[in-house]
Amino acid sequence: LHGEGTQRQAQVADFGLRWSFVRAGLSGFTTSLDETVLDFMPRERLTHFKHARPFSDVFSIAAIFYNLLTGACVYDFREDQDPLATILEGRLVPLRKRDPKRAPKLAELIDRALSPDPNQRFQDATEMLKALKVILKPVEKKKR
Secondary structure (H helix, E strand, O other): OEOOHHHOEOOOOOOOHHHHHHHHOOOOOOOOOOHHHHOOOOHHHHHOHHHOOHHHHHHHHHHHHHHHHHOOOOEOOOOOOOHHHHHHHOOEOOHHHHOOOOOHHHHHHHHHHOOOOHHHOOOOHHHHHHHHHHHHHHHHHHHO
């Protein structure tokens, strides 16, 4: 993310982690991960990297939305604790706890996409997009 306020912009990148993990023969755990990457990483990327599915990407895009909306990371990282432990424990901060003024339906959608349990998330981006369109439809009508 770059900029401040209304000038804030997101840049999405492929961090190339998959091939690094595969070449190393790891299930997804590495201590050399940049902490910025950890901000957007679901637990299963650490525990079962080879078995990650589209719901893992749903988590990551929701974590980006969360960061854009709040300016904060979805995880409750603490200086006195290993960031990997925070992810493995699933210590997430609900969106409205960080930003109580955020629209409840949008917060519910993002919190669902960030569920520590992959089965509770949207199973792919198409499913999440459909839910997002339902929430945004009333906003589009008001603008007309």
